[in-house]
Amino acid sequence: DIAASLDQMASRIDAQRLELENAKLNAEKANAAKNYFLHHMSHEIQTPLTALLGFIDLIKETGLNSEASLYLRTMETSASTLSDLINDLLETSRLEAGTVTPVPQAFCLNTIIQSLLDTLLPRARDKGLSLKITCSDDEPIWLDSDPRIFRQILVNLIGNAIQYTEKGTINISIEPVVVADDETDLTITVSDTGIGISEKDIPRIFNRFFRSNDPNVRRQKGAGIGLTTCMSIARLINGSLDVESTLGVGSSFTFRVLVPSSIPEREYDFSALSMQQQESLLILLVEHTPVS
Secondary structure (H helix, E strand, O other): OHHHHHHHHHHHHHHHHHHHHHHHHHHHHHHHHHHHHHHHHHHHHHHHHHHHHHHHHHHHOOOOOHHHHHHHHHHHHHHHHHHHHHHHHHHHHHHHHOOOOOOOEEEEHHHHHHHHHHHHHHHHHHOOOEEEEEEOOOOOOEEEEOHHHHHHHHHHHHHHHHHOOOOOEEEEEEEEEEEEOOEEEEEEEEEOOOOOOOOOOHHHOOOOOOOOOOHHHHOOOOOOOHHHHHHHHHHHOOOEEEEEEEOOOEEEEEEEEEEEEOOOOOOEOOOOOOOEEEOOEOOOOOOOOEOO
């Protein structure tokens, strides 16, 4: 009787194990199908959306009256928001599928920051915000890593700071510390004077699809995946992302990473990257031209 009971128990355990294995396999197939759908549909939607944004830029140059200009700005804001959401969804699906692999190359951080701020400046100017950039080193910052990761993290952090700030200043602090001949301990902090984050929401701010119930946050567009994506890709290069915030005062997001240093392949003439600020304007951070 004991032997028979043990055999029955073993049979039930085997059946349960097989059931769990089949459930796991089905879940993996469903997840792969979801990622495939997101990846391909994101590309299909992004193509006409990019064309739409391009034509909006062209229409802005045709001398519209004030009412038509207002409608066009609303179209542009909505299309840009949709474009950002699609990009975040696409990146999320790639991260889940494990297809995001850093591709190191030599690049200048100054150039990336300038390019991003040139793109984001109109949003800040429309809201009357000031942008302030400080750096502890006047020399150009050359790194050997994946510039796409740095660009995506910074565009999310700076974009969020502009989105959730109605008045005041966006501060971007850059602190590169050379810890060896071939490594740079880099800290970038983006601070704002916006609505801030409540103490109870801070531990969940990097959770996927998390959206605070604060009415000031709910008024803003977003799906709650941008910061999650930033944290995931920061970890791909052994970086970290932290936040400090006070509700009603503002927030500070800090990106830290120890990254290999690099040197330019050819000589460049750079202006210094030091503290620069103008009300609702941005001074060029870095100009570079090859020196023959």
